Amino acid sequence: MAEDERKRTGFFQAVKEFVYGVAAHDSARFALKTRASMEHLFILITMGDMLGVPILPPYYSLRLLPYVVPQISTWKRRMLREKDLTDALA
Amino acid sequence: MSLEKIFEQYPNRRYIMFGGKGGLGKTTFSAATSYYLAKKGHKVLVFSVDPQASLTDIFQRDIFGKGPTEIMPNLYAQEIDADRRVKAYQDEIRQKIRDMYGMEEIPEEIESYIQAAAAEPAMEESAIFDEVVDIVVKAEYDYYIYDLVPLGHALYYLSMASVYDAWIGKITGLREQMREYDQVAAVMRRQKELDEDAILNELLYIKDRINKSSSILTDKEKTAFFFVLTAEEMIIKDTQKAAQLFAKFDVPLSGYIINRVLPAELKDKNIPDYLKHRFEMQDHYLEVIDKQFAGEILASVPEMERDVTGLPMIEKLAKTMFGDF
Numbered sequence: 001m002a003e004d005e006r007k008r009t010g011f012f013q014a015v016k017e018f019v020y021g022v023a024a025h026d027s028a029r030f031a032l033k034t035r036a037s038m039e040h041l042f043i044l045i046t047m048g049d050m051l052g053v054p055i056l057p058p059y060y061s062l063r064l065l066p067y068v069v070p071q072i073s074t075w076k077r078r079m080l081r082e083k084d085l086t087d088a089l090a
Numbered sequence: 091m092s093l094e095k096i097f098e099q100y101p102n103r104r105y106i107m108f109g110g111k112g113g114l115g116k117t118t119f120s121a122a123t124s125y126y127l128a129k130k131g132h133k134v135l136v137f138s139v140d141p142q143a144s145l146t147d148i149f150q151r152d153i154f155g156k157g158p159t160e161i162m163p164n165l166y167a168q169e170i171d172a173d174r175r176v177k178a179y180q181d182e183i184r185q186k187i188r189d190m191y192g193m194e195e196i197p198e199e200i201e202s203y204i205q206a207a208a209a210e211p212a213m214e215e216s217a218i219f220d221e222v223v224d225i226v227v228k229a230e231y232d233y234y235i236y237d238l239v240p241l242g243h244a245l246y247y248l249s250m251a252s253v254y255d256a257w258i259g260k261i262t263g264l265r266e267q268m269r270e271y272d273q274v275a276a277v278m279r280r281q282k283e284l285d286e287d288a289i290l291n292e293l294l295y296i297k298d299r300i301n302k303s304s305s306i307l308t309d310k311e312k313t314a315f316f317f318v319l320t321a322e323e324m325i326i327k328d329t330q331k332a333a334q335l336f337a338k339f340d341v342p343l344s345g346y347i348i349n350r351v352l353p354a355e356l357k358d359k360n361i362p363d364y365l366k367h368r369f370e371m372q373d374h375y376l377e378v379i380d381k382q383f384a385g386e387i388l389a390s391v392p393e394m395e396r397d398v399t400g401l402p403m404i405e406k407l408a409k410t411m412f413g414d415f
Contacts, residue, residue: 059179
């Protein structure tokens, strides 16, 4: 009985994941990607003067600094990277 | 209308500010007003938002960076040490980073940013601005007397509130939009719980603090703003311009106080030509002031026989401003 139950939930789980993969995974990935570039935009407008683009009086931007510490190096790399045609395909 | 009447008629006006060009007597009037209110039995804090503050000089007590200091019963004075506040604030940020990520050392690029940010000229003003919010939010006093910075800075200080507010409003909007994308992704992946956005909370906190401070500055019920001027052409013109600008920022102007008026009884005495000319000039510009600011002049304060420092002189000045009390 318990064995049956486990098989059934295992089956439903697989169906659920399949449906998610077909229907929603791409949209979820897109949402997360958009979210990530907004994150970089956000860091730009708050911490802009790290790259020499002063936008916000620094007092309050310091308050936000601790939260973006892990993203700073990827953000800098992305902002300062040279762009070429293949970027459009990515 | 006299100055005393204004305070009697509007007992809810608890944030008192004196504005005007540098050197006209803002600090002196702040001190005298706080003396008057304290003698009337109110608990008063007079504090300076000027990095080159002079409350220490007028009360002849070193209060710089020492927090609220009792000058006499009911009267407290405070000068904000912006440098120290900035340093403490930097340390707080460093500690937060260490705690959040269990780091021993702050990464170099982060550390250099923290140092560079503190070197910005706006940093000092923002730090003072932030401390003022701290002081006012605690609501420990009946009256708060702001010893303001000279005109240009005061305008900057006021406009900073509205610029900050608009700016924070925009990025909070962006942050909320980011949150929506998070939610979409979470729903699709059937995640039940979404982590709280700490940055959004932080932004809302900053917005709240800025709103509190600017709403006090522009609150017609609770705030009285007085302009100090003297009977001289340039000062009258500048005061008019400044009054218009302040009105644009919705600062409720309560009236004007004329300072440094040469006592009229001197005129009857045998005085040199030099002083006679000064009197002619003064009479002319007092007339101009009467016309330009008709009905809004609250007090006319004479030039004192010596500079105003120490409590006995402050008391004497307060009596010329408010009458005997």
